[in-house]
Amino acid sequence: MTGKVKVGIIGLGFMGTTHFDIYQASGKAEVAAIADTNAAKMRGDISSVAGNIGGNNCKSLDFSDVAVYADGMDLINNPAVELVDICLPVFLHKKFALAAINAGKHVLCEKPLAMNSADATEIIAAAKNSNKCFMTGMCVRFWPEYRYVREQYKAGKYGKMRNAFFKRFSPTVSGNGWENWFADDSKSGGALLEMHLHDTDQVLYFFGRPNSVTTTGCKGMRSKDCWDHIFSFYDFGDGTMIVAEGGWTAAKRTPFEMSFQLICEQATVIFNHAGLNVYYEDGRIEKPELSDFTQATGWHEEIHYLLDSIIAGVPADKYISTDELIDGIRIIEAERKSAETGVPVAVEYKS
Ligand SMILES: NC(=O)c1ccc[n+]([C@@H]2O[C@H](COP(=O)([O-])OP(=O)(O)OC[C@H]3O[C@@H](n4cnc5c(N)ncnc54)[C@H](O)[C@@H]3O)[C@@H](O)[C@H]2O)c1
Numbered sequence: 001m002t003g004k005v006k007v008g009i010i011g012l013g014f015m016g017t018t019h020f021d022i023y024q025a026s027g028k029a030e031v032a033a034i035a036d037t038n039a040a041k042m043r044g045d046i047s048s049v050a051g052n053i054g055g056n057n058c059k060s061l062d063f064s065d066v067a068v069y070a071d072g073m074d075l076i077n078n079p080a081v082e083l084v085d086i087c088l089p090v091f092l093h094k095k096f097a098l099a100a101i102n103a104g105k106h107v108l109c110e111k112p113l114a115m116n117s118a119d120a121t122e123i124i125a126a127a128k129n130s131n132k133c134f135m136t137g138m139c140v141r142f143w144p145e146y147r148y149v150r151e152q153y154k155a156g157k158y159g160k161m162r163n164a165f166f167k168r169f170s171p172t173v174s175g176n177g178w179e180n181w182f183a184d185d186s187k188s189g190g191a192l193l194e195m196h197l198h199d200t201d202q203v204l205y206f207f208g209r210p211n212s213v214t215t216t217g218c219k220g221m222r223s224k225d226c227w228d229h230i231f232s233f234y235d236f237g238d239g240t241m242i243v244a245e246g247g248w249t250a251a252k253r254t255p256f257e258m259s260f261q262l263i264c265e266q267a268t269v270i271f272n273h274a275g276l277n278v279y280y281e282d283g284r285i286e287k288p289e290l291s292d293f294t295q296a297t298g299w300h301e302e303i304h305y306l307l308d309s310i311i312a313g314v315p316a317d318k319y320i321s322t323d324e325l326i327d328g329i330r331i332i333e334a335e336r337k338s339a340e341t342g343v344p345v346a347v348e349y350k351s
Helices: 014-026 072-076 090-102 117-128 144-154 178-183 190-194 197-207 298-312 322-341
Strands: 005-010 029-035 067-069 083-086 106-109 134-136 161-171 212-219 227-235 241-250 257-264 267-272 275-280
Touching: 005 014, 005 072, 005 298, 014 029, 014 083, 014 298, 029 072, 067 072, 072 083, 072 090, 083 090, 083 298, 090 106, 090 117, 106 298, 117 322, 144 197, 144 257, 144 267, 144 275, 144 298, 161 197, 190 197, 190 227, 190 241, 190 322, 197 227, 197 241, 197 257, 197 322, 212 241, 212 322, 227 322
Parallel strands: 005 029, 005 083, 029 067, 083 106, 106 134, 161 241
Antiparallel strands: 161 257, 212 227, 227 241, 257 267, 267 275
16 A cells, blocks of 8 residues: 555544554554544543553644544544554453454554453454454563563573563552543453453463463452452463562552563563663673664554554564464453462363
């Protein structure tokens, strides 16, 4: 294709406004349409938007050249829109993702793709029948530090892994977002699905499919009925120790944290507030430059990759396959069952 990709964004909350900025600055896309049920947002007033990483200081957006809808289905039916970007609460993903795929659009659906693996499977089946790009916003797969370390690890630079720890920790989401949807398990899947999925997916990305999981956590501390904070142990049956912690239980002004540590035979790799550092067994310390990454964050990397794929007319599946999207949600389902029953749970993969 030639020219800029015409994008329609459904849902102008934290993620929708973040994506809006990235498209408009990309030089590869223009936002042609937006849809949101909120009247102020339809006028471009985004002063109510709150988020986890960095926040958004922008108070208004210029919609003079943008078609504005209250109903996302009208945006999907706009023939000018080539890429539909779904930035809605999780429980609404399935309805709009299926409609956009069936309308023949390229689709970016925010993560988690769906509330459960059955719905994710249905969406993926529809996407596989489409000849358009389909991607889910698993932005940590694109986050420079994570992707760099994973590539080095896979290339054998750090030696065999002995233990790994991934963490995602945020201030309470109570009161955040559209109608407090994060705090309702039937709308978000709790911190377990909405947030911790990123780290479950990193376990999958780095090490493949775990056999079983053992999970514990706390429920309803910052929400109506969600798993608000959890710890999971991923068993690969090989003596390695892989753990992830995820939760949105911190007090309001606690800084958001995403971090990991990888202890391998030849190096210990740590990414946290001090940046990315590699401590080799022989005493060398390396601070990788990450010069292969041209974009500032995983969100930018992800969207530029998708736009490049659409423009080149190739599938957008280099960094995460559609089957892995379903696997990630299946592992989360096993984690939920383990947290609820107090025993290890085998993950049921379908293929
Ligand atoms: N990739 C990431 O790092 C990341 C970070 C935060 C959120 N997310 C994901 O992004 C998605 C959106 O989260 P958010 O934080 O932006 O939520 P949000 O509550 O800030 O925004 C949701 C928006 O959807 C609008 N909306 C609700 N129902 C609608 C409907 N039927 N039609 C049109 N608009 C409607 C609301 O008015 C609101 O503007 C979720 O899937 C979330 O898990 C991803």
